[in-house]
Every structure is written in structure tokens, then in C-alpha cells.
Amino acid sequence: MYDVIIVGGGPSGTSAGRRAGRLGLKTLLLEKENFPRYKPCGGGLSEHAMSYLDFELPQDIIEWEVTGAKVVFKDQSVNVHKDHRVSTLVSRDEFDNFLLEKAKETEIEIHTGEKVLCCSEMSDSVKVDTSQGTYQAKFAIIAEGAQGFVKTCVRPVDNKEEYGICLVTEVPADEREIEKRLGKTVELHFGVVGGGYGWIFPHKTYYSVGIGGVVKDFPHPKESMLNFLKENGFFGEYRLHGHKIPWGGIKRKVMGSRILLSGDAAGFVDAFSGEGLAYAVRSGQIAAEVIAGICLQGKNPADLNEYKALCQAEFGTHLKYSLIFSRLIHSFPERSFKLLTGNREILDKYLEVMDFKIDYKDYLRWALLNFKLR
Secondary structure, three states: OEEEEEEOOOHHHHHHHHHHHHHOOOEEEEEOOOOOOOOOOOOEEEHHHHOOOOOOOOOOOOOEEEOEEEEEEOOEEEEEEOOOOOEEEOOHHHHHHHHHHHHHOOOOEEEEOOOEEEEEEOOOOEEEEEOOOEEEEEEEEEOOOOOOOHHHHOOOOOOOOOEEEEEEEEEEOOHHHHHHHHOOEEEEEEOOOOOOEEEEEEOOOEEEEEEEEEHHHOOOHHHHHHHHHHHOOOOOOOOOEEEEEEOOOOOOOOEOOOEEEOHHHHOOOOOOOOOOHHHHHHHHHHHHHHHHHHHHHOOOHHHHHHHHHHHHHHHHHHHHHHHHHHHHHHHOHHHHHHHHHHOHHHHHHHHHHHOOOOOHHHHHHHHHHHHHHO
């Protein structure tokens, strides 16, 4: 009988595992893939996400450091920069593997290459069936990401109004070429897909190029992606990878009587930028802390409800307003993005949202006041 079983070895699962191990919980982490494994993702790690890690990232994990952004809409563009790093670029296969190794340091039990088939709540425990056996624990954390179906033991699968889709590829390039084209900047292209954007991110040996948007406004993803590549000077044959991104800010059930959902499985994602790593890491940590309070400090199992309250207090309002902001911007795309690319101050202020120095609610209030005054 484990104290907690964690389903998924991505950033949320390994963050939960490391925190659980350090707190003294008897922990089993189950991951269907063998690491390192490929993960389709732009690889942007915000300073906000970095602040939750209780260790330094080694230099060989950090592929690029970003201080600003170039936003493009049709024939308009604007560049803004901060005097400090706002994001770090990593390759998710190496980054996720490093997080798994940091979780191992706490001597929790980890099984890779073992797929979880289902998770069932009982009156005093949780039963987890895998491709290789059955396990029991007092509690479980499902951190399987957006793609998995184990979380349906707690909530239904998102409908097409509740998630977006992304296509991403890696374009090999020389580091000097990347430096010349992007410097310390990421490119964000709006107007290329409904309800989302395209991106070009720098890495050591490649560009991460992708597009993502709302399902109903994204009828031909492959065609849109190929056009985006060509329009930006990438004419090779590239392997495209697709994945789902849940819209954050939507009310979802994130817990059962003994099971907690964390990260993308819970829908904890910025609805405008698509950034989810910060919320994946932090929600995993919170889940482990709440379970430790029950198992090790004698709290009542009903105190599991504290998980939802703590997540709401820490980033719930931020994600709610990210959805409001996204819907507002994409409801009036011509006006919004022309304003964004025509006003450096608006974009500069948005970098403070990426930095988590202000939240979306404060940003919207500032923007409305700013526009009204002008």
C-alpha cells in the first residue's frame, strides 16, 4: 500500500514525485514511456515556471535565453525587450528526463515503460491497473497531460470548445544562423490561425516552429502549418507532430474523493499563450503537499478539498482572466492585433504577464484604462 501513486512522468508528475519524496510519502510514479522520450512542444520555460524549481537547471539543459518578443500581424510587427531574461528555451526530452532524475533523488519508486490503464476510487484507497499489474495507494495524482484518458475517472474528456490543437516541428539550423535571425527574441505570428498563433523559437541546433488554435477555427491544420513554414522561409521536408492543449480558465472537476488531477490533465494552462509548465510544476507540488498533510500530519481525508482551494488562490484567477483576454482579443482580431503591433507599450506590459509580475486581471484593467485615457 503506497501513500500516493502518480500517473505520468512529465513535469507535473515528477514535480509531485520529488515533493512527495522529500516530504516522506511512500510514492510510486508510473510512466508509460521510457525516458528520454520526444515531446512535441516549443520548449519555452518562463521565469515564473523556473521560480518553482528547488534546484538550478544545468547549463547543458538551457538551450537559449530570451529577453524579448517580436509580434507579427500581417504586414505589421513590433519588437520589445526587457533588461532581464523572461524565458528559457529547453528541449522537452532532455528537460523532462532531468526532472525525472531529480525526482529519483528522493528515492521514490519509479516505473517507466508501464502504461496505466485505469484508476478506481474505493472507500479507503485507490486501485491502479497497469499493463503489468495492479497497485494500491491511499491517494493518486493523475498527471498524464492533455492526451490521456485515465483522468476520465474524475471528469469527462474535454469537448471541442474546451481545447485547442497545435502542430510543431523542428527545423535544423546552425547556431550562428539562429542568432542572426532571432537573437534573444521569440517570434509570435498572429492571424495565421483562428484563436491562436504561430511561433518560431530559437534552440541550439534548430528552430521550434509551430502553430496552434481553436479546433473549430483550425479546419486544415497540416495545410496551415505547411503554409506557415513556407511563408517564413522553411522549405524542407519536416515531420509534423500534433498535440492537444486544454484552454485554462474553464471550470473543470479536478478531484475525486481520493484522486487529484494536476497540470494539463486538470486544464491548468494559460488560454492565450498556451503556457502550461509553470502550472504543471506548481499544481503537482501542491497535490503532494496536500496528500502529505493527510497521510503524515493526521488531517482528515476530506481535507483533500484544500488542493482545489490552493490552486485557485495561487493561479486560478490568472487562468480565468487569460481565457477572458484570449476571447476578447480573438473576437476582434484586426483591431486587437493592429493595436498590439502598433503600440510598443502594450506589448512591453504583456511581457510582465509572462513574467507573472502582474496577472491578466491587472493587465486588462491597465489596458482598458490606458485606452480610455487615450
